[in-house]
Amino acid sequence: MKTDQMPLVYITNEVAQDTARLLDSFARTRPSEGVVYWFGIEDRSAAVVTTLVVPNADTTGGSIATTPEVNAEAMGVIVGTSLVYLGQAHSHPGPHVKHSCFDDAHTFARFDGAISVVVPWFGRYGLSLDECGIYRHMDGRFREVRNVASHLHIIPGFADFRSIDPKD
Amino acid sequence: MSVPADVSLQAVQAELPLLLAYADSAGLAVDVTTLAEDNLRFFIRFQNANHEPFYVEFDCREYPLHPPTVEFVNENRSERGLKQLYPQGFHGTPCICMRYNRKAYSERGGPHADWRLLDWRLPTGNGIAIDGLPLMVSDLDSKIRDSSGRMS
Numbered sequence: 001m002k003t004d005q006m007p008l009v010y011i012t013n014e015v016a017q018d019t020a021r022l023l024d025s026f027a028r029t030r031p032s033e034g035v036v037y038w039f040g041i042e043d044r045s046a047a048v049v050t051t052l053v054v055p056n057a058d059t060t061g062g063s064i065a066t067t068p069e070v071n072a073e074a075m076g077v078i079v080g081t082s083l084v085y086l087g088q089a090h091s092h093p094g095p096h097v098k099h100s101c102f103d104d105a106h107t108f109a110r111f112d113g114a115i116s117v118v119v120p121w122f123g124r125y126g127l128s129l130d131e132c133g134i135y136r137h138m139d140g141r142f143r144e145v146r147n148v149a150s151h152l153h154i155i156p157g158f159a160d161f162r163s164i165d166p167k168d
Numbered sequence: 169m170s171v172p173a174d175v176s177l178q179a180v181q182a183e184l185p186l187l188l189a190y191a192d193s194a195g196l197a198v199d200v201t202t203l204a205e206d207n208l209r210f211f212i213r214f215q216n217a218n219h220e221p222f223y224v225e226f227d228c229r230e231y232p233l234h235p236p237t238v239e240f241v242n243e244n245r246s247e248r249g250l251k252q253l254y255p256q257g258f259h260g261t262p263c264i265c266m267r268y269n270r271k272a273y274s275e276r277g278g279p280h281a282d283w284r285l286l287d288w289r290l291p292t293g294n295g296i297a298i299d300g301l302p303l304m305v306s307d308l309d310s311k312i313r314d315s316s317g318r319m320s
């Protein structure tokens with residue numbers, strides 16, 4: 001699949017921040033990276049992340065390891081639905097968001113078009129595209145995306161223009 | 169309004185099991201031996217990227233109504249809040265510039281006039297709420313672990 005044929009991936013800000021919260025949840029009892037799989041709806045030009053799945057990853061060493069069984073369990077969520085596997089987000093402990101060689105080799109989503117987002121600081125400070133590493137599987141391997149806007153957009157999930165708080 | 173010391177001590181003790189579990193997995197040394205109603209302090213030794221030790225005091229008076237005062241100290245705890253006790257990468261005040269540190273608030277001499285002490289559990293921006301001692305330790309650990317060298 002050529003770059004210009006890859007669908008632009010959309011994710012709402014709410015789902016993006018839920019992703020970050022789930023990543024942070026891996027680091028609450030030990031300093032551990034985390035991973036969240038992104039599933040959604042896709043057509044030729046656009047894909048929308050609708051569903052987050054946290055695999056039962058082994059993080060005892062501080063990094064992520066998944067088995068075929070664990071990934072099969074995660075993939076089971078989309079059986080019988082129109083959802084497809086779009087990619088993943090995983091966290092790094094500090095500000096560095098480069099895909100490591102381990103990431104390149106062991107990311108579950110290794111098919112052309114798959115998106116991989118590296119979120120800094122365990123996801124604790126949220127998911128902001130300008131602080132993340134954005135990678136896409138192209139021509140058989142993950143490549144860092146320079147033109148992020150051509151690959152991943154965060155869009156609003158809701159808007160409320162009322163001037164009075166409805167709870168008042 | 170002030171928080172009775174026994175209430176603060178109870179709140180800290182309730183969070184200690186999770187804090188100690190995190191510290192154990194992260195290789196941090198926690199000293200709670202002097203923690204008591206009349207001394208609501210405990211200490212943690214962190215390490216930076218070069219395995220250089222840094223010592224942090226958590227002064228939990230008024231906790232959990234207010235956040236603790238979190239400060240870098242020297243090993244024997246005779247000095248505190250000096251730049252040479254801070255790792256690189258922290259606010260130059262010097263200060264751990266987070267909502268969970270009383271020192272960060274302008275009413276305590278810190279840089280943040282836009283925060284209220286009572287709101288210390290609120291998240292900042294899109295981040296999660298760092299609303300308890302184990303998360304404070306985790307947050308500090310990741311920052312110190314990523315740094316190298318001292319502020320001065």
